[in-house]
Amino acid sequence: MTTLSLDHVVLTRRGVAVLAGIELTLGPGRTAAVMGRSGVGKTTLLEVACGLVRPDSGAVVVNGVRLDDARDALRSRTRLRDVGLVFQRDELLPELTIGENVSLPLRLSGAAAADSSARVAEVLGLLDIGDLAGRGTDEVSGGQLQRAAIARALVHRPALVLADEPTAALDEATAREAMALLLTTASAEGAAVLVVTHDASVADMAETTYSLSDGRLTPRDR
Numbered sequence: 001m002t003t004l005s006l007d008h009v010v011l012t013r014r015g016v017a018v019l020a021g022i023e024l025t026l027g028p029g030r031t032a033a034v035m036g037r038s039g040v041g042k043t044t045l046l047e048v049a050c051g052l053v054r055p056d057s058g059a060v061v062v063n064g065v066r067l068d069d070a071r072d073a074l075r076s077r078t079r080l081r082d083v084g085l086v087f088q089r090d091e092l093l094p095e096l097t098i099g100e101n102v103s104l105p106l107r108l109s110g111a112a113a114a115d116s117s118a119r120v121a122e123v124l125g126l127l128d129i130g131d132l133a134g135r136g137t138d139e140v141s142g143g144q145l146q147r148a149a150i151a152r153a154l155v156h157r158p159a160l161v162l163a164d165e166p167t168a169a170l171d172e173a174t175a176r177e178a179m180a181l182l183l184t185t186a187s188a189e190g191a192a193v194l195v196v197t198h199d200a201s202v203a204d205m206a207e208t209t210y211s212l213s214d215g216r217l218t219p220r221d222r
Ligand SMILES: Nc1ncnc2c1ncn2[C@@H]1O[C@H](COP(=O)(O)OP(=O)(O)O)[C@@H](O)[C@H]1O
Pocket: 013, 014, 018, 036, 037, 038, 039, 040, 041, 042, 043, 044, 045
């Protein structure tokens, strides 16, 4: 089965075809990166892939659910259940501990607190931050915070992880480490990963890389 499929996806914003016929498929456990400069449509691509934004035309299928023509309720249910999202930075809630932040997707999908805590501990362990569950978000380093964001994206065992410049706030060594953990942990759990980034060294860690320009994806040589 295909985890993510974008078939001739078109989205025009303010008269510009930001996505002008995007074709992309990603199977379980596979990893891909999309590179492109600022403003080229990378975030838009992820918004469409997770069903937040409807394309003007084309098909978006996530884990067997057709999102482009689905009603809002199905789109949000699929996003909560089947997708994990990682952003650039600053998206953990400061009033919650690291562990509470990581448990949020589980709680939102209706898991009981007791069931959540074992899984939260497991995922924090996979990302090597098992001892940080009780810390506040201002009591860990930038790299640890980003690992917590990755843990939160994986905790509910999503079929698909979408990451928007996940390493942009990190120094080069920490960025590579966080990216490696994201790719290996997600793949080990069977999730497909799509990362968008302007950083070639980060993109090249994925199995397949594409360039996004003029609304189209082209395979990138390396
Ligand atoms: N909500 C929106 N409404 C209108 N235009 C938008 C919106 N979000 C982004 N854009 C425009 O779409 C283009 C692509 O933006 P974006 O996907 O954020 O690029 P990137 O993530 O590659 O920097 C830009 O020209 C941006 O100004």
